[in-house]
Amino acid sequence: xxGVHLILFxxxxxxxxxxxxxxxxxxxxxxxxxSPLFVGVLLHAAxxxxxxxxxxxxxxxxxxxxxxxxxxxxxxxxxxxxRSEETAAAWKPLSILVLLPQAGAALIDKRMTPLYPALDxxxxxxxxxxxxxxxxxxxxxxxxxxVFLRGGGDAVYRAAGRSALYGFSAFSAGMVxxxxxxxxxxxxxxxxxxxxxxxxxxxxxxxxxTHLKFIPAQEGWPGWTKRLEMGATAAGYGVVLLxxxxxxxxxxxxxxx
Amino acid sequence: xxxxxRFLTSLKTCAWAGxxxxxxxxxxxxxxxxxxxxxxxxxAQVFAGWFARKGIADPAPTLWLYGLLLATALFAAxxxxxxxxxxxxxxxxxxxxxxxLPHVMHLAFLGVVLSHLVSAVYGDRIPGVAVPQGGFAPVxxxxxxxxxxxFDAVMAPEGYPRDFSAAVTLFRDTTPVARxxxxxxxxxxxxxxxxxxxxxxxxxxxxxYAVFDANRDPGATAILAASLLFTAxxxxxxxxxxxxxx
Numbered sequence: 001x002x003g004v005h006l007i008l009f010x011x012x013x014x015x016x017x018x019x020x021x022x023x024x025x026x027x028x029x030x031x032x033x034x035s036p037l038f039v040g041v042l043l044h045a046a047x048x049x050x051x052x053x054x055x056x057x058x059x060x061x062x063x064x065x066x067x068x069x070x071x072x073x074x075x076x077x078x079x080x081x082x083r084s085e086e087t088a089a090a091w092k093p094l095s096i097l098v099l100l101p102q103a104g105a106a107l108i109d110k111r112m113t114p115l116y117p118a119l120d121x122x123x124x125x126x127x128x129x130x131x132x133x134x135x136x137x138x139x140x141x142x143x144x145x146x147v148f149l150r151g152g153g154d155a156v157y158r159a160a161g162r163s164a165l166y167g168f169s170a171f172s173a174g175m176v177x178x179x180x181x182x183x184x185x186x187x188x189x190x191x192x193x194x195x196x197x198x199x200x201x202x203x204x205x206x207x208x209x210t211h212l213k214f215i216p217a218q219e220g221w222p223g224w225t226k227r228l229e230m231g232a233t234a235a236g237y238g239v240v241l242l243x244x245x246x247x248x249x250x251x252x253x254x255x256x257x
Numbered sequence: 258x259x260x261x262x263r264f265l266t267s268l269k270t271c272a273w274a275g276x277x278x279x280x281x282x283x284x285x286x287x288x289x290x291x292x293x294x295x296x297x298x299x300x301a302q303v304f305a306g307w308f309a310r311k312g313i314a315d316p317a318p319t320l321w322l323y324g325l326l327l328a329t330a331l332f333a334a335x336x337x338x339x340x341x342x343x344x345x346x347x348x349x350x351x352x353x354x355x356x357x358l359p360h361v362m363h364l365a366f367l368g369v370v371l372s373h374l375v376s377a378v379y380g381d382r383i384p385g386v387a388v389p390q391g392g393f394a395p396v397x398x399x400x401x402x403x404x405x406x407x408f409d410a411v412m413a414p415e416g417y418p419r420d421f422s423a424a425v426t427l428f429r430d431t432t433p434v435a436r437x438x439x440x441x442x443x444x445x446x447x448x449x450x451x452x453x454x455x456x457x458x459x460x461x462x463x464x465x466y467a468v469f470d471a472n473r474d475p476g477a478t479a480i481l482a483a484s485l486l487f488t489a490x491x492x493x494x495x496x497x498x499x500x501x502x503x
Binding site: 188193197 | 268269271272274275276278279282283285286287289290296299300332373382413417418419420421440441442443444451453455470472474477480481484485487488491492494495
């Protein structure tokens with residue numbers, strides 16, 4: 001069974017690769033249900049479910065599992081937000097954002113390891129799962145931002161707004177779960193480490209972004225335009241990457257891999 | 258006065274507070290690693306005590322914290338004034354109740370900030386209470402004494418702990434006031450304090466010992482309630498019908 005679940009991982013990677021190849025070649029599927037990406041998501045879900053069953057814990061510990069869940073959440077966010085004809089152009093950049101973490105995971109040791117006791121709680125799975133779902137929506141935001149900056153479009157603009165709002169909502173709920181978990185596991189619900197600080201930076205960044213949408217209607221802000229808003233939505237993914245990978249890999253952190 | 262109110266209710270203020278917070282936090286995350294001797298004990302005591310001692314004594318490397326606190330205060334004032342303004346509009350009938358939902362999130366955010374302030378000032382941190390099995394150790398200045406009745410650890414073949422737990426009794430003078438089993442993710446709570454197991458080992462004479470932390474966060478329950486309120490309002494806000502013109 002252990003070998004089977006990894007076959008599903010590789011098949012999902014191949015499907016994501018096919019999707020990216022088709023998109024870069026300018027070939028679009030007739031509908032999202034017929035896309036290799038949709039097949040990839042189904043295979044990926046089966047892989048994660050099987051791994052969860054085999055290891056006995058949510059597959060969200062360590063760099064391999066984190067990267068593959070990140071990839072899965074990016075794909076799911078895309079499927080939720082990017083189903084209309086107007087927003088289909090966002091699949092080109094988004095398919096790359098789905099493929100890269102999965103390809104990165106492919107290079108890492110895939111062995112299942114037992115969970116450290118402190119991680120053995122539903123709050124851990126909720127915290128990590130919701131945070132990654134937020135990251136997935138923010139990745140979709142980058143794609144919509146790029147598409148809008150290149151060609152505009154009201155549907156893309158609205159989808160980008162939804163990506164920030166949905167991402168912010170999922171990420172906020174993830175932070176609440178993380179706080180509850182920390183309170184029961186270690187005592188303080190908050191500690192001063194770079195990872196925690198950057199998590200709040202991501203939260204404040206997108207909280208502010210969801211507010212700025214209302215500025216033009218109210219009073220205007222020097223230079224605050226739809227284009228700048230889309231640029232900020234796209235740049236948010238950079239903040240997310242710094243939080244997820246930059247802080248964990250470069251700085252001493254409570255969430256180091 | 259009008260200009261001050263406009264400043265406090267403005268979305269521009271929210272924007273600049275957000276930018277200031279992100280910049281101060283980003284700088285701080287790097288500075289913390291450059292001054293480990295300064296920041297290492299930040300979590301070993303409540304924030305207000307640490308900041309009063311080190312933030313004022315050595316302001317240069319802690320300047321980012323001043324920025325972070327100022328930005329948070331500005332955010333909180335901005336959210337409070339914005340919500341007050343909306344409540345006045347609703348009271349006067351110039352805005353509908355449907356437009357209240359984001360302000361429930363504002364109020365929840367304020368609840369989190371204020372409750373965290375309470376924990377940061379009136380909380381307590383007692384790290385590193387080491388007790389051998391069958392032995393006693395005082396728990397900081399609480400007047401309690403902790404006895405480790407029994408320690409159990411389940412080790413994986415690879416050598417790391419799979420599960421560990423400690424049966425403990427808490428005494429005031431010679432009277433037991435609380436008794437329970439402490440394990441990872443399952444602290445023992447008594448009179449606002451949580452007793453957490455942090456580490457374990459074997460004494461030179463072969464007896465097992467466990468190390469505990471005791472923490473008191475008087476704002477924690479309020480933070481949990483405010484966080485859940487925020488999440489609930491946030492979920493409702495995701496329904497577009499409730500979001501129109503919010």
